[in-house]
Amino acid sequence: MKLPKINRIIIENFSLYKLKRKIEIDMQDGVMCLAGANGLGKSTFISIVSYAMTGVVVPPDIDFKSLNSMTELFKKASNFADSFFEGRIDERDRMQAQVTVEFVLGHYLYTITREFFSSADLLKFSRKDYEGNETISENQSLFEQYTNYFVQDSELSSFEQFIFMQTYVLTFDESKKLLFWDVDVMNRVMYLFFSIDAGSAQRADTLRKNIKRFESNMRNIQWEISKVEKRLGKLNSNGVVTEQEMNEIEAACNEIETIEKERNNKKRLLEETIAKCNEAKLRVDDNALKQSEAKNQYEQQFASLYTSSGISVENDEKIQYSLKQIILQLTENEEADISEQVTNLRLSIVGAIKQKRVENDQATLDKVKETDEYIKQLKEQGKAFYETYARLLTEQKSIKEEIEQISLRIANFTNENETILSKKSAIQQGRQVQKEIEALRLNIEQLRKEKEEAENNRNKSQEELKPLDEAMRQRFASVAETFIPTFQNYAKSFIGLDIDVDLRNVNGLASLVVNVNGSDRRLRYQLSESQQYFLDIALRFSLIENAIKDRAYMLIDTPEGSLDVAYESRAGKMFADFVAKGYSVIMTANINTSQLLLKLAELCGERRMKIERMTEWTMLTQVQQEEQDVIEEAYDKIEEKLKTQNA
Numbered sequence: 001m002k003l004p005k006i007n008r009i010i011i012e013n014f015s016l017y018k019l020k021r022k023i024e025i026d027m028q029d030g031v032m033c034l035a036g037a038n039g040l041g042k043s044t045f046i047s048i049v050s051y052a053m054t055g056v057v058v059p060p061d062i063d064f065k066s067l068n069s070m071t072e073l074f075k076k077a078s079n080f081a082d083s084f085f086e087g088r089i090d091e092r093d094r095m096q097a098q099v100t101v102e103f104v105l106g107h108y109l110y111t112i113t114r115e116f117f118s119s120a121d122l123l124k125f126s127r128k129d130y131e132g133n134e135t136i137s138e139n140q141s142l143f144e145q146y147t148n149y150f151v152q153d154s155e156l157s158s159f160e161q162f163i164f165m166q167t168y169v170l171t172f173d174e175s176k177k178l179l180f181w182d183v184d185v186m187n188r189v190m191y192l193f194f195s196i197d198a199g200s201a202q203r204a205d206t207l208r209k210n211i212k213r214f215e216s217n218m219r220n221i222q223w224e225i226s227k228v229e230k231r232l233g234k235l236n237s238n239g240v241v242t243e244q245e246m247n248e249i250e251a252a253c254n255e256i257e258t259i260e261k262e263r264n265n266k267k268r269l270l271e272e273t274i275a276k277c278n279e280a281k282l283r284v285d286d287n288a289l290k291q292s293e294a295k296n297q298y299e300q301q302f303a304s305l306y307t308s309s310g311i312s313v314e315n316d317e318k319i320q321y322s323l324k325q326i327i328l329q330l331t332e333n334e335e336a337d338i339s340e341q342v343t344n345l346r347l348s349i350v351g352a353i354k355q356k357r358v359e360n361d362q363a364t365l366d367k368v369k370e371t372d373e374y375i376k377q378l379k380e381q382g383k384a385f386y387e388t389y390a391r392l393l394t395e396q397k398s399i400k401e402e403i404e405q406i407s408l409r410i411a412n413f414t415n416e417n418e419t420i421l422s423k424k425s426a427i428q429q430g431r432q433v434q435k436e437i438e439a440l441r442l443n444i445e446q447l448r449k450e451k452e453e454a455e456n457n458r459n460k461s462q463e464e465l466k467p468l469d470e471a472m473r474q475r476f477a478s479v480a481e482t483f484i485p486t487f488q489n490y491a492k493s494f495i496g497l498d499i500d501v502d503l504r505n506v507n508g509l510a511s512l513v514v515n516v517n518g519s520d521r522r523l524r525y526q527l528s529e530s531q532q533y534f535l536d537i538a539l540r541f542s543l544i545e546n547a548i549k550d551r552a553y554m555l556i557d558t559p560e561g562s563l564d565v566a567y568e569s570r571a572g573k574m575f576a577d578f579v580a581k582g583y584s585v586i587m588t589a590n591i592n593t594s595q596l597l598l599k600l601a602e603l604c605g606e607r608r609m610k611i612e613r614m615t616e617w618t619m620l621t622q623v624q625q626e627e628q629d630v631i632e633e634a635y636d637k638i639e640e641k642l643k644t645q646n647a
Contacts, residue, residue: 001198002106002154003170003544005551005584009049010100014116015090016041017617027553027586030579030608031600035591035638037624037631040614042588043174044088046557049586050171052101052112054159055119055143057081058167060175065184069209070160073167078119085116098123104551106153108135112146122146157202165192169540171555178536180514181524187509191468193543194476200468207465208509214458221451225444232440235433252417259413263406270399277392284389287382294378298371304364318348469510476503483546490538493577494570495531501539512539530567533559534574541578553584560590572599579608591615591634601641611638 011023025032034045051057056077067073089097100113113124125142127135127149136145147159156162168177168185169192179186187208191201322345329336476483484501491499500515506522514521514535521527527535537556544552556575563571572595579585580603589597601609613635620628 001156001192001547003165003548003552004053004103004105004110004154006049006053006101006103006553006586007109008100008102009052011048012098012100013093013096014048014088014099015093015097016044016088018619020617023617025612027584028608028610029582029584030604030610031575031585031587032610032612033597033600034586034588034612034614035597035635036588036614036617037591037620037627039621040618041088042590042614043557045614046171046173046555046586046588047084048099049101049555050166050173051081051116051119052099052114053103054163054166055081055114056163057084058163058175060173064168064182064188068184068212070158070164070188070205072209074160074163077163077167081119082117089116100124105150108149108153110146110150155198157198161192161198161202161205164188169193169543170553172533172537172540172559173555173557176533176559178524178532179539180512180536181522181532183506183509183511186511189543190476190503190510190512191472193547194472194479195468196471196475200471204465204468204472207461207468210461211458211465214454214461217454218451218458221447221454225447225451228440228444228447232437232444235437235440256410256413256417259406259410263403263410266399266403266406270396270403273392273396273399277389277396280385280389280392283385284382287378287385291375291378291382294371294375298368298375301364301368301371316348318351319345322348473503473510479546483542486545487538487542490541490574490577491535494534494538494567494574496570499535514539530559530563534567534571538574541574541583544583545578545581549582551582553586554578556585556587558587558589558596560596563596568595569599572596573603576600576603576608579604588614591631597638598641601638602644604642606642609642611635611642 006027008027009023009025011017013021014023017023034042036042047057056074057080058073058077059080062073062076064073067076085097094117095115097116098113099116100111102109102111104110107130109126109128111124111126112122114122120143122142125136125146127145129135135149136142150162151157151159154162168179169189177185179189188201188205191204192198195201195204322341326338326341326345329338329341480503487501488499495516498517501512502515504511504513506513516527516531519526524532540554544554558571560568560571575585575587576599591597597611601611615624615628615631615635624631
């Protein structure tokens with residue numbers, strides 16, 4: 001396994017650092033310390049560097065045990081970066097803010113540039129060999145090339161393994177994720193750093209995930225079985241109606257149901273008969289109305305035979321001709337004698353009137369006969385309608401009497417079989433309970449099969465994990481003679497007590513347990529806060545030193561708030577011991593933590609330590625401005641120590 005060594009970090013247009021639109025830090029071997037007051041963005045810087053390397057910011061409250069795999073860790077963290085940087089980058093800088101990191105991995109120099117709100121791709125990516133030859137392709141996704149080449153050059157099995165390592169080993173940040181007291185994380189770390197190869201660690205991670213999943217399924221299925229068995233026991237204890245009782249009840253219910261069905265049929269027939277009867281009555285009434293109207297019409301037609309009103313003869317041709325002759329003679333001579341023509345006109349008019357009267361009388365007589373025939377038809381039809389109406393009334397009365405008789409039968413049968421019929425609900429419940437009992441038994445049988453299958457799969461995964469686990473333990477045993485003393489030296493230089501570490505089974509997982517003065521400290525509260533933090537950092541130093549001989553880095557957001565003054569210089573010495581072996585530490589610290597930084601500066605000197613004044617990156621608060629002289633004095637003392645060591 002190989003780990004990267006960071007050479008340079010460039011942060012551009014990051015709004016939190018208002019005084020520097022472009023921050024460029026060249027990383028020398030040893031310590032790069034960003035020192036400043038509270039609230040200047042020290043912890044954010046650690047997250048920026050980690051984001052630049054991985055493309056993710058892991059949520060501080062994430063619980064690896066609930067995720068149970070490195071792949072799930074990546075999925076959970078993949079969208080958190082946007083939220084994390086949202087309040088740290090102003091809207092005006094959103095599209096311009098970016099970070100560039102240059103690092104060496106294996107035999108290649110990597111340079112990548114990312115935006116802060118588009119982690120799924122890279123703005124730039126370069127991978128050059130020692131001779132300066134570019135190795136990437138312009139026709140492929142830069143992000144995919146970066147992750148693929150990184151896995152290849154680091155000799156890991158997946159980029160998710162590096163994200164896990166970056167989160168839990170290479171970074172100690174404000175989330176204070178501690179290995180010693182997180183068995184699930186420690187077990188994965190053991191496989192990464194003490195397996196024969198990264199592939200074995202990857203396979204072990206998958207198997208652990210599967211084992212947890214199968215065990216979770218087994219627990220869920222067993223809970224479901226218990227719930228079903230409880231319901232089944234309750235049904236059996238309550239008792240159900242016997243088969244003989246159900247047959248008696250069923251026979252009585254069928255009988256009363258048959259009688260009620262007969263009554264219901266009669267009721268439907270009655271409704272139909274009433275509807276027909278009402279319809280017949282409407283036809284009778286309508287016929288009577290039509291007869292009355294026809295009789296009135298007959299009387300009017302008969303009366304018109306004896307009246308001459310309504311006779312019109314002015315359009316008769318003879319009358320028209322005689323009238324024209326009179327008009328023509330008078331037109332020619334107003335004094336002409338027209339007596340003969342007038343006589344002819346009179347005779348024409350009288351003749352026309354007589355003819356018209358004969359025609360009208362015949363037409364009226366025909367209508368009277370037609371109306372009389374229509375009245376006879378209506379009477380015959382009305383008689384038939386009334387007979388139908390009368391028949392339906394009789395049927396209606398008969399059906400009502402039948403319904404009364406059936407209702408009486410129902411009442412008598414109900415009285416005679418009151419006890420049996422009162423248990424009608426019992427038979428329905430009994431049938432339902434029998435069905436439910438059978439369904440529950442089938443359900444239990446299926447659940448037990450599913451549990452057995454999950455258990456078999458769990459056992460198979462455990463059997464497959466055993467040789468991997470044994471190989472990891474043997475690997476740890478083979479390096480324990482160097483690894484354990486390395487950890488002891490780091491830890492004792494800080495805590496000043498006898499420290500030991502041992503590989504144990506904790507909750508079925510291989511894990512390292514720390515021992516202080518002969519007593520296991522499996523619970524965090526058994527050590528002070530500062531002892532927890534710096535023993536865990538000592539473990540990470542030891543893991544890196546065991547796996548990588550040089551050119552590796554660690555990010556540390558120094559937890560100086562937990563340190564007693566007596567331990568500050570000891571922490572500084574522990575850091576100095578690590579970088580003295582060729583490793584790099586990128587750390588942040590409060591400038592007021594004088595002893596830690598002074599001790600570190602004294603031991604490292606300018607050659608192996610560089611201090612960056614974060615007070616020059618952003619605006620100071622009023623309180624910080626008032627104390628600026630004190631802050632500058634602290635910087636000066638540290639830089640003086642750096643120079644003194646070289647002298």
